[in-house]
Amino acid sequence: MSEKPKLAMYWASSCGGCEIVTLGIGENLLLVDEVFDLAFFPCIADFKVADVKGYPDGYIDVCLFNGAIRNSENEEMAKLLRQKSKILVAFGSCAYEGCIPALSNLTSREATLRTVFLESPTVDNPEGVLPQPRHQVEEGVLELPYFYHTVRSLDQVVDVDYYIPGCPPEPHQIWAVLQVVVAALTEGAPLPPKGSVVGAGDVAVCEECPLEKHEKTVARFYRPYQVRPEPGLCLLEQGIVCMGPSTRSGCGARCPQVGMGCRGCYGPLPGVEDQGARSLTALASVLDVAGKPGDDEQELEQQVEQAVATIVDPAGTFYRFSMAHSLLRRAKTNGAQKEVVS
């Protein structure tokens, strides 16, 4: 059996983008192949779960786990890969913070199933059949993973060693992290402290954004299609919602450079618990509502409300990537229930 370190990559509730971008490290993949043996990587090779179950505990040196925990299969795989891996990495925003799948925490399990299987315009389901965890047929019992009420991040289910942010992470950042891991495994170089966010910067996206800030204020906000931004100038100061001030750097300010406000996919700044709340603070700082002593408070409040009302879908805007990890975590819904895996 080869003595090379073992690498795994797995997708739970994910879109596949994290895998695609990992393949985007280009010719460096050949170096990964030189250094590592693949132990599990269902996207590119025919591994079975039974293979992983057969490995001794800790057999996999490093596992890049992407995708959120949406159902019982995701949770089972997270626990299995934790048990079999020395280093478990929450790879990408879904595993790190819940990302897009966790936006469904704004509604209930029942409402999600109803929308997808009964109410979508393209659905033809006259008998109103909904997926069941178990279904008896002549040949035996068919099983499906149980669809949870609340989407969780990887570290809400198992112990996580490192986090690589981004939706998806940038290929050059993935490669930089892999190099650190390779140096640790082959030369005994030190690893970052457990729990570190790796493959990212420690400052805000604004710090690496080349657009100029001039401390301008705005009376309202625009969606990207409603306004043509002035080239070279800060988008937020032109009324385009940008989460650059509250988002960790590392992507090279990709989105603002092409006229799109940062959506926050690299997650919160170091020390910030709730990225959405921090973004609200940043937006408040550019609002053209400056009270002077003697001003009518009600009028000021009205101005703030009018400006905030121009932000369509605030929860989806400020918590697009971080809902599962936020202080809110989920909305209270009528369908709220204790999670039961049947």
Ligand code: SF4
């Ligand atoms: S982090 Fe983004 S790219 Fe990666 S699986 Fe989640 S949605 Fe897809």
Ligand code: SF4
């Ligand atoms: S466009 Fe966004 S990221 Fe760039 S400086 Fe303005 S607020 Fe910061």
Ligand code: SF4
């Ligand atoms: S600019 Fe923001 S949303 Fe765009 S890639 Fe960077 S962190 Fe993600």
